[in-house]
Amino acid sequence: MKTDIILSGVGGQGILSIAAVIGMAAIDSDLYVKQAEVHGMSQRGGAVQSHLRISDQPVYSDLIPAGSCDMILSVEPMESLRYVPFLARDGWLVTNSKPFINIDNYPDEKYLFDEIRKIGNNVLIDADHIASEAGSKKVSNIVVLGAASSFLGLRYEALEASIKAIFARKGEDIIRLNLNALKAGQEAAAAQRLV
Amino acid sequence: MKKIVLLGDEAIAQGAIDSGISGVYAYPGTPSTEITEYIQASKTAQERKIHSDWSANEKTAMEAALGMSYAGKRALVCMKHVGLNVAADAFINSAITGVNGGLVVLAADDPSMHSSQNEQDSRFYGKFSLLTVLEPADQQECYDLTRMAFELSEKYRLPVLLRVTTRLAHSRSGVYCQDAQPENSMKLPDDSTQFILLPVFARKRYKSLLEMQPVMEEDAEKMGQNRLIEGGDRSLGIVACGIAYNYYMEIAQQFGLDYPMLKIAHYPVPRKMVRSLADSTETLLILEEGYPVLEEMLAGLLETKYLISGRLSGAVPRDGELNPGIVAAALGLEIRKGMPVPEVVTARPPALCQGCGHIDMYRALNDAIEPYGPGRVFSDIGCYTLGALPPYNAINSCVDMGASVTMAKGASDAGLRPAVAVIGDSTFTHSGMTGLLDAVVEQTPVTIIISDNSTTGMTGGQKSHATSRLYNICKGLGVEEEHLIEIDPLRKHHDENTRIIAAELKYDGVSVIISKRECIQTALRRKKSAAK
Numbered sequence: 177m178k179t180d181i182i183l184s185g186v187g188g189q190g191i192l193s194i195a196a197v198i199g200m201a202a203i204d205s206d207l208y209v210k211q212a213e214v215h216g217m218s219q220r221g222g223a224v225q226s227h228l229r230i231s232d233q234p235v236y237s238d239l240i241p242a243g244s245c246d247m248i249l250s251v252e253p254m255e256s257l258r259y260v261p262f263l264a265r266d267g268w269l270v271t272n273s274k275p276f277i278n279i280d281n282y283p284d285e286k287y288l289f290d291e292i293r294k295i296g297n298n299v300l301i302d303a304d305h306i307a308s309e310a311g312s313k314k315v316s317n318i319v320v321l322g323a324a325s326s327f328l329g330l331r332y333e334a335l336e337a338s339i340k341a342i343f344a345r346k347g348e349d350i351i352r353l354n355l356n357a358l359k360a361g362q363e364a365a366a367a368q369r370l371v
Numbered sequence: 372m373k374k375i376v377l378l379g380d381e382a383i384a385q386g387a388i389d390s391g392i393s394g395v396y397a398y399p400g401t402p403s404t405e406i407t408e409y410i411q412a413s414k415t416a417q418e419r420k421i422h423s424d425w426s427a428n429e430k431t432a433m434e435a436a437l438g439m440s441y442a443g444k445r446a447l448v449c450m451k452h453v454g455l456n457v458a459a460d461a462f463i464n465s466a467i468t469g470v471n472g473g474l475v476v477l478a479a480d481d482p483s484m485h486s487s488q489n490e491q492d493s494r495f496y497g498k499f500s501l502l503t504v505l506e507p508a509d510q511q512e513c514y515d516l517t518r519m520a521f522e523l524s525e526k527y528r529l530p531v532l533l534r535v536t537t538r539l540a541h542s543r544s545g546v547y548c549q550d551a552q553p554e555n556s557m558k559l560p561d562d563s564t565q566f567i568l569l570p571v572f573a574r575k576r577y578k579s580l581l582e583m584q585p586v587m588e589e590d591a592e593k594m595g596q597n598r599l600i601e602g603g604d605r606s607l608g609i610v611a612c613g614i615a616y617n618y619y620m621e622i623a624q625q626f627g628l629d630y631p632m633l634k635i636a637h638y639p640v641p642r643k644m645v646r647s648l649a650d651s652t653e654t655l656l657i658l659e660e661g662y663p664v665l666e667e668m669l670a671g672l673l674e675t676k677y678l679i680s681g682r683l684s685g686a687v688p689r690d691g692e693l694n695p696g697i698v699a700a701a702l703g704l705e706i707r708k709g710m711p712v713p714e715v716v717t718a719r720p721p722a723l724c725q726g727c728g729h730i731d732m733y734r735a736l737n738d739a740i741e742p743y744g745p746g747r748v749f750s751d752i753g754c755y756t757l758g759a760l761p762p763y764n765a766i767n768s769c770v771d772m773g774a775s776v777t778m779a780k781g782a783s784d785a786g787l788r789p790a791v792a793v794i795g796d797s798t799f800t801h802s803g804m805t806g807l808l809d810a811v812v813e814q815t816p817v818t819i820i821i822s823d824n825s826t827t828g829m830t831g832g833q834k835s836h837a838t839s840r841l842y843n844i845c846k847g848l849g850v851e852e853e854h855l856i857e858i859d860p861l862r863k864h865h866d867e868n869t870r871i872i873a874a875e876l877k878y879d880g881v882s883v884i885i886s887k888r889e890c891i892q893t894a895l896r897r898k899k900s901a902a903k
Binding site for chain 2 (some may be wrong): 201203209210215220221227237239243245257278281
């Protein structure tokens with residue numbers, strides 16, 4: 177078993193929290209994990225990505241080789257497309273459809289969605305909206321994680337346990353909010369694939 | 372033995388705590404910052420009262436760590452690669468004094484310049500200082516080699532340089548940790564002249580450093596961190612340094628390669644091992660993250676019978692960090708290609724946060740300096756360096772910590788008027804104060820804007836030495852009070868601030884304008900934790 181994931185978004189959108197949840201779930205499932213993050217300058221509203229590798233065998237490279245990534249998991253639609261050179265031909269692209277616009281020349285989202293749909297295995301959901309309905313816009317990152325949860329090679333319960341552990345210090349309400357967001361994301365992705 | 376998930380940086384920090392350090396000394400700098408932050412947050416470190424406050428700069432950090440070592444205790448000092456330039460005087464001379472308690476110097480290099488102004492390779496400093504360098508390949512080695520570095524430091528009575536690069540510093544994996552050992556007790560050096568580098572003593576110390584070289588090389592051959600790995604295909608031999616080993620193994624696994632290999636993690640370069648590999652294959656590919664340090668040593672200036680390739684020969688690109696694709700290409704292999712990035716995707720460079728005080732400072736400065744034309748603003752290292760980009764286009768230089776003040780002075784000496792420096796509060800106390808003193812002594816016409824956000828912002832909001840001290844520091848250095856002005860960079864004060872800056876640009880002496888507003892990120896964090 178091996179799952180290579182690129183997490184992408186804009187600095188401050190919470191991709192490292194997604195990485196932490198997946199990483200802990202993988203370690204608790206006795207898998208090997210490597211996860212390369214971006215810190216420093218680009219965190220200031222720039223494009224950020226993280227390479228997350230899970231396997232039942234030791235993982236060597238901290239970086240995913242081009243053309244072999246199993247999934248791009250993105251909290252922002254344009255950022256999901258920035259890393260398609262890494263995506264394997266049969267890989268999944270799972271992304272929030274809500275643009276984060278902090279540049280003047282942000283493209284028309286219609287063109288972004290066209291490109292996203294060109295990728296056979298895509299899940300495009302309005303995670304911000306789903307998160308609001310689940311209780312808070314702030315958990316849109318966990319909604320996207322929920323949408324990707326069926327393709328990670330990890331048990332759903334392992335992700336839930338990891339959320340409980342990671343948000344333990346923040347109290348029951350925050351844990352419940354995140355669990356709801358995870359569920360809502362999973363359901364939204366399932367609904368979209370049936371359409 | 373417990374397994375925990377740690378960044379490379381955090382594994383180094385945990386390794387240092389478990390080695391019984393009594394202090395870590397550092398100035399924040401990507402990709403090294405998380406080491407000190409981890410120790411600051413560590414329960415063991417808090418219980419043991421391990422020193423972990425930030426230092427003013429890398430030189431003061433290096434010297435304080437040397438002082439702790441003098442007193443017999445173990446110390447870690449951490450910095451980014453360019454920080455080692457700042458600390459170089461103390462670092463190089465610490466090889467001459469040697470140590471008492473174990474002293475490990477961590478340099479985190481940043482090939483591809485993710486967050487830096489160059490991609491210098493700290494292994495050169497290892498050679499330059501004649502010290503042992505350890506270069507881990509993964510997170511487990513970060514932990515293990517940190518512990519080994521302290522052992523070697525006390526064995527040689529010399530500092531040991533530990534080198535990582537961005538990818539390892541900022542990548543997480545599971546790490547097995549051992550029990551923590553106790554701290555050293557305080558003990559003065561046996562030889563009371565050891566740390567006195569008067570020529571008469573320094574010559575003696577230098578000779579003993581030279582005499583230690585063969586011992587260090589023999590350890591690099593024998594201690595097991597450099598490994599010759601057998602391979603059936605002798606058409607090529609691989610020498611892989613540090614993290615390059617991972618990229619090679621990734622490709623070797625994918626393509627079923629079986630070349631013999633020398634994995635290097637411990638310098639000085641183990642000559643016998645290199646020779647043994649070279650004699651068995653005659654053709655070598657050198658994979659190293661950073662400069663072609665090893666390749667240059669092996670290929671030398673004269674032709675040899677060995678065929679050596681790497682960054683110098685062109686087999687590997689001369690600049691930038693490695694990745695599996697580059698290593699595959701160097702081996703004549705091609706990895707799968709993904710789809711191209713769709714044309715609709717546009718660049719999203721880092722930007723100043725909405726509500727950042729630097730923005731209002733630049734708006735006022737731009738309006739005030741407009742009549743004089745462009746090209747007069749020297750700046751420095753920090754978030755405010757983003758003022759170089761649109762829509763501000765406000766600055767004309769960014770070289771090294773503190774250079775804004777002194778470059779403005781030099782340009783002013785050459786006749787450029789007005790000459791302006793824009794520097795952050797933490798950068799100012801790091802290396803701007805001495806330059807200001809130069810300007811004050813000569814009454815050089817310069818306008819220095821200290822954009823004070825009361826934190827070290829770019830690296831994530833560490834405590835700044837400058838906080839609530841700037842006015843008095845400038846006054847103490849001799850800036851006249853009429854030309855030492857504090858402004859509040861808010862949009863509603865724009866006209867007033869522009870007038871103040873415009874007036875100081877005309878002054879024929881040293882002006883310092885402190886533009887003070889708390890970093891929006893630290894303010895948010897402070898409010899959040901206050902609400903809890």
